[in-house]
């Protein structure tokens with residue numbers, strides 16, 4: 399996932415001058431969605447070096463010392479700012495990083511912006527409707543953060559919450575063995591309070607059959623829960639590859655619901671809709687509430703930026719807020735990335751006010767870094783003649799695919815192109831990027847064929863670059 403890997407990739411694969419890859423992503427992507435890209439020779443490959451080589455801004459205190467010195471850490475690993483570099487500026491940079499750094503999900507309410515509707519829907523589904531919930535939406539939209547903050551809130555209401563992140567290797571038996579190992583045995587009806595068994599620490603795990611077991615046996619144990627309610631959060635459910643896992647979870651939902659067990663599942667994952675995540679399972683539909691995660695509203699973007707403002711004692715001016723809101727397209731991840739970088743630019747210039755120029759520079763840097771983080775093959779494909787010729791099509795495809803799982807149809811692209819294109823022509827052009835130039839992949843479903851960008855970061859890069867181009871125009 400490019401967003402999460404970004405920082406590492408950036409250092410491994412920085413778009414070096416002379417690599418034939420445009421240096422500044424934004425400049426490379428031209429001034430209007432309708433215009434083709436400039437030729438490779440027009441691209442300023444040195445720009446990336448300039449943009450990423452802000453050593454003075456990155457290490458403002460170091461820059462003041464005489465002679466060339468290597469950069470140092472600002473703070474010790476225990477978060478104490480080192481004595482001789484202990485400056486107001488360094489402190490604020492760190493505070494800004496803590497407030498707006500984008501590499502981790504939010505885990506506490508104080509740093510969680512907006513999302514009141516989603517939170518309220520989630521709580522009502524769990525508390526009033528007593529159903530299982532499926533939270534779905536695109537990468538970086540804030541599913542894991544919502545899950546963590548919801549867990550904190552539920553724990554305050556004395557729910558026993560177990561958070562589990564699913565990996566590609568997730569296996570039903572192992573996963574739920576470890577879940578049961580985290581539920582104290584005293585919550586089982588078979589254990590009398592004050593009995594020696596109840597006094598003893600222990601979990602529900604030994605109550606499972608030894609060896610393989612299924613949803614039915616698991617529900618049997620869980621149906622015995624008393625004195626608490628258990629919430630099991632299964633995060634990143636889309637990553638599970640084992641179809642048996644999904645079948646068993648659907649079966650578990652059915653069994654738990656039939657037995658009115660005091661256990662509810664909260665499943666989160668990248669998907670366009672419920673069926674895609676949990677499979678087509680009409681028998682459990684009435685036991686599930688779906689919660690689609692929508693893009694952040696402008697007021698929520700403002701709220702998030704305000705956290706950076708408070709922490710680092712800076713202020714984003716109106717134009718900066720507008721630009722960040724526009725470029726981020728409701729992604730909290732992008733709001734943080736842009737807000738953080740723009741704030742650093744202002745602090746680097748020893749200003750408290752973050753102005754349009756700080757933010758614009760931040761956008762350029764984010765786009766350039768983003769582009770440099772793509773595999774070279776993809777970067778090279780993006781500057782090929784065919785990509786330049788079909789630039790509006792690619793941007794329209796990126797917009798069409800900007801929801802949840804990234805799949806889109808020919809019709810979606812036609813709609814984005816605003817009626818200037820025919821479905822036949824669009825399909826032919828899309829196929830070019832599947833078959834000849836490896837930028838898209840294609841799948842046949844029950845309905846129309848679907849396409850998506852074969853590398854996840856590409857569509858966000860294209861939409862950002864196009865939005866910036868429009869902005870400049």
Ligand SMILES: Nc1ncnc2c1ncn2[C@@H]1O[C@H](COP(=O)(O)OP(=O)(O)O)[C@@H](O)[C@H]1O
Pocket residue numbers: 499500501502503504509510511512513535536537538539540541542543544702730731732734
């Ligand atoms: N409500 C929010 N307030 C502040 N930051 C958020 C919020 N939601 C998400 N983020 C930030 O956005 C990024 C992506 O969030 P994450 O929860 O990991 O998304 P997902 O699980 O959907 O991929 C993280 O850096 C996280 O800190």
Ligand SMILES: [Mg+2]
Pocket residue numbers: 541542543633634
């Ligand atoms: Mg997540």
